[in-house]
Every structure is written in structure tokens, then in C-alpha cells.
Amino acid sequence: MEILIEQEIALHQHEVRTNKTEAKRLLHPDFREVGISGISFDYKSIMAMMEEEEPSSLRIHSQDYECIELSHNVMLLLYKSAFIDNSGNYKHFAKRSSVWVFNGQQWQMKYHQGTECESFEIS
Template identity: 25%
Template sequence: MTIVAAADGSALGNPGPSGWAWYVDDERWSAGGWPHGTNNMGELMAVIDLLESTAHLDDDLRILCDSQYVINSVAKWMPGWKRKGWRKSDGSPVLNRELLERLDRGLQGRSYTFEWVKGHAGHDLNEAADARARAAATAYQKGDTVPIGPGWPGRAPGTGEPAADAALEFDLFDGLPAEETDEQTVERLERELLEPAVRADSSRVAALLHPGFEEIGRSGRLWGRDALLESLADEDAPAAELTVLGAERIGEDAILLTLRTTDTRGGTLRSSLWLRSAGRWRLRFHQGTPEP
């Protein structure tokens, strides 16, 4: 027998109140979250809890995810990260290491397949998991009781926030400053957009892009938001180093970031216009020009 389940994560603010959920049917689903987390944390935890909830079963698992970050972590990146002591090719530590190690342990000895599904496209299982993950994140935001679900029959339902995960939250965010300036926030988000793991997760990139986003690439091509998101799904771009040249506030809710990136193609001078709306900074316009 094969268990078919959808797993999804949600974050309000990213980082911010976050939730995760997996869903098989109305009698078999579970959800939880953290007061402070990221979308990728939620995506990982949804799969982890599904694995741990079904660890006593011999059934195969078919896991439906709209997160290419999770799928690529399992299929492409984790073997190399483990060989390098959970460090990336540039020597920097892998984000979400604690969750990834827990995921790796949960996969040992299991028969499973991952299947990518497009998020918010009417897939019944994915929509059910998404709604429950979002409900958990919203509950943390409002201070309400988290709807954790029935769990898996024969396994006692948890609290939605296991004790180990409470400690994990502090581990993952100890490195963040208590209060960032707006300029620091924009720089951090710009750097996130260069992370291969982030670029592989279309939902994470979409959360960082303004609805009216446009980009003039280093080739001179004009990209719209949808076209860029579609192209990133198959991207195999070289790793890049980023140097911030300046951050100029051009309005109360607008910052122009100028920077230089360097990769195997050479140097590129870039400018990014970040706009804040409803408390969130999102990239409205980006341009890249190759250095001579």
C-alpha cells in the first residue's frame, strides 16, 4: 500500500509566525508551527512530522510538495552537504541544518517518492495542506490555539510545537539581530535571493517579489515576475558573491540598493528597488549590467 500525502509550510512575514501541515484525508492530518520561523522551516517540518508519524508503518510514501527547496535538498544537495560537514560549496553553513538532519534521519530505511505539485493551482491535497499550514501560522500570529489535527491513527497527537522544536527555533534564529534596520533587512533579503536553495523554491522567491516586479537582466532582456519564476525552476546558475555598494532610502517605504556580484561570468553591477507594503519588503525592480 502507498500512502499519498501533501506537505506544506507557511510563514507570515518570512521570518514571522509560521506553520506546517501534512494532509492525507480529513481523518489523517497534522499541523503545527512556531511563533517565529520561515516558509522553508515549515516545508521541512511538514515532511519530518509525516515521516515520524508513519514510522511504525511498512507502507510506501508518496509525498506531494510544492517546495522545490525540500525536493532538491533530498535529491540533490544533502549528500554533498553531509560530506562537507553541512557546509555549502563556499564554506558557509547550511541553513536549517537541524531540521535537515532530522529529515535525513527520518528518511533512513523508508520507501518514498517526492512529487512536485504547483502550489495554489487547485490540487486538492496540496490546497488542504496549505490551508492548515496557514491556519497554524495565523493562530501563532493572533495568539490563538493552534489547530493541530487528529494526527495519524495509533499515534498520540502532539501539541503542534514539540519541545525539541521550541529549542530549535532559538538555535535557528540566534544569529539574527534583535532589531534590523530597514537597510539591513533589504540587504539580507537581497542575499537570500542569491541562495541556490531559495531560488529553487518558487514559493519563497514569489514571496520576495512585488506583484509588479520587473527586471532588466545582464543580457538586456526584460523579465516579468511570472517569466522569472518559471525560469528559476530549471536554473543552474553559478554561485555568486555579493558586495553591497550602497543603500539609499528614497522614500519612507522605498530603498534603492546598489551592489556588485561576481561569479564565473565575471562582475555585474546591479541595482534593486525594494518597496515596503503591509510591513513587508519586496523587490519591485532589478537591473544588472556586466562590468567591462
């Protein structure tokens, strides 16, 4: 589902992550995350963290998206990601999963997890 991929990629962008209106639109009020570090976050803590986030020279590359319908209004989005530094080097490879729910008006991310993985071929 293209809208979910577009919204996932939007959340990779600093200007979206630090825009409270956009973040509230994209994240479900019951949002939970388990980060690549293993640390868990809830909606309140992730909103505060994103609001205070400083711009970074790292960019996020993502690929190999797969969308699995769990029910008519719940989708599981799987993909791989890596950070790109200023020199164009890829690092911090991860497999990621997000659960998106349709609230009757729009899709919102309810859960996200990143798990470190070995490097993969960039497409």
C-alpha cells in the same frame, strides 16, 4: 538596511530561487528585471525561470552595498557582484541595482537590473 541586503543575498541562493513560497515572499507581483544580457523579464517569466533553474557550481559574490531611501517605503539597493567558479576564479562582474518596496508587512523586490562592468577588487 540589513534586511534588504539579507533578502538580496537570499535571492542569490539556488534553494531560495527555486522555492516558490520564498520567491513569492521576496518578489513583488509587479516585479520587472533587465538582466545583464539586456533581456527583460516580468514576474511570471522570472518565477517560471527560477522554478526550472538547475543547480550550478557557480556561486555569487556581492559587495559594496549602498542603500538609498527613495521614499519612506521604497529603497534603492546598489552593489557589485561577480560569479565564482569551482576553481575560485571570479568572472562576470556586474553593477546591480534593486528597488525594494515595503508592502505594509514586508519588503519585496519590485525591480532589478544588472549591468556588466570591468573587474573590480574583491573585498
